[in-house]
Amino acid sequence: MSNIINLTNNISEPVEEALRTLRTNIQFCSAEKQIKTICVTSCIPHEGKTMTTINISISIASANKKVVYIDADMRKPRQFKKIASRYNAGLANYLSGMAELDDIVRETNIENLHMIVCGPKPPNPAELLGTSRFLELLEKLKERYDYIIIDTPPLGSMIDAAIIAAAADGTIMLVKYNTIDYRKALKVKEQLEKANARIMGVVLNKIPKKDYGDYYYYDYNYHYGHSSKKYGSTRGSARNNSKDSARESAD
C-alpha cells in the first residue's frame, strides 16, 4: 500500500444527516441478510453516483467499520478522474492479472477507508468484470473489510453494473430528483432483477432546497424539518427514500 489518497469531506449539515440515515438503513439491511458488498448504480450519467458513493463510504467508515471503495466505473473518460490519473494501478490491472491485491488497495486520509481506483481504461470492461477474478477479488476483500462499496457505470447505458450487482450482496439505485422518467427507472430495476441482484433501496439525489424541506417535513417530525430550513443551503442533497427501501428490501 502506498500513495495516500486525499478525499475532501465538506458536506453540509442536512446532507450529512441524510447520509447518516442512509448509513443506518444500510446497516439495518445488512444485519438481517449479511450484506457486505454493496453496488451503487443509476440510470444515466451525472446523477451524482460517485459523490454519493464516496460519501456513503466515508460515513460508514466514520462509524468504525472497515470499508473499501472500489471504482468500477471503467467507462468514464479519464480526464474526469483526477484521482486515478496519479495512482495508476487499479481494478483493471488486477482483473487482467497484471497486479495483486496489495498493489491496488490504497489508503486514504480517512480512517478505516481504503480505495481501489479503476486503473487504465480497458477496451472491454464488461468482459473483464465477468471473469472469475472479479469474484475472487470480492471474496478476498470480504475477509479484510466489513463493507465493500462499488461504484459502477450507469445501468441505463452500460451493462457493467448488472454484472457487478449480480456478484454483490446488495444494490442501491440512485435516482436524480426530477430528471429520470419513471419508466426508465423501472427498466433499470427490471434489469437488476434479471441479474438476480438484491435491491436494497433507492436513493433520491440532488433534491433542491425548497422541495427538500417538504420531503423532510413529510417523512420526519417537524423538528428536523425546521432545522433543514435553517441549514438547508446545499447543492447536492442525498437521502434515502425510506418508503422504497422498506418495500424493496421486503421482497
Added chain:
Amino acid sequence: MIDIHCHVIPGVDDGAKTVEQTAEILEQAARAGIRTIIATPHYSGELHRNGTVDRNFELARKEALRYNITFLKGYEIKIRHYPAQMPEDYSDLTLGGSKHLLLELSRDRVPSYTLDLLYDLQLKGFIPIIAHPERCSRLEGNKQLFNDLIDMGCLMQVDAASIIGVNGRGAKRFVKRIITSGNATYVASDAHDPSGYSKWYVKAYKKVQKWIGKQKSDELFMNNAAELVGQNIEAFTH
C-alpha cells in the same frame, strides 16, 4: 523551468552532433531559465543496447553540470508500423526513471494496434505521454482518436515551436486548441539545436500566458514536469 523533451545527447540521433553542439544548446537552455532537462533521443534499439546512448549521456551530463542543469535520461519512442518493431522491455526507457514514457506518433498514420499497445503499457504501470500530438495530422483530422487517447489517460506534450508557428499553421491552430481546452499536460522544447531554446521556448511561454494565464501556463512549463521528476527523486531516496 523543466524541459522533458529535447535531443541534446551528442551523436545518437538527429539532434546535437558533437559535444560542442551539446554545450551550445545547454547554454541557451540555461539562459532560457531551464533548471532540469530530460534528454530524450529518438529510440534506436541498437544504440540503446550497445551502450552508446549511456556513454554519450554521461558526456552531456558533464556539460550540463557546468550550467547547473539537472540532467536526466529518457527516450522518445516512435510507434512504428508493426508491433514487432517496438521494444520488448520499456522499463529502461522511461523519462528520468519515472513511470512516464514519451511516445511519438507518425505524422500521417496511426497504426491500428496503437490503442492496444498503450493499454498494455498502462497495465504494466507505465504512464504514456504522447509527444507533439499537434504535429500528427492524423490526430487533427480524427477527433475521435484524439479523444480516445485522452479518455485512456494519455498525457499530451506539445512543442514550444508549434506554439509560435514554426511547425506550420495547422499545427499552431491545433496546439492552441489542445492547450486552451485543457488537454495539454506539458510544453517541452523538442530542441534539436540552440534555436529551440533561444528563439522559441521563451516566446512560447509568453504566448501560452496570453492564452491561458500565468498560473496555468506555469503548470504546463514547470509544475507538471516537476511532479514527474519529483516522483523520480522520491523513488531514489527510498
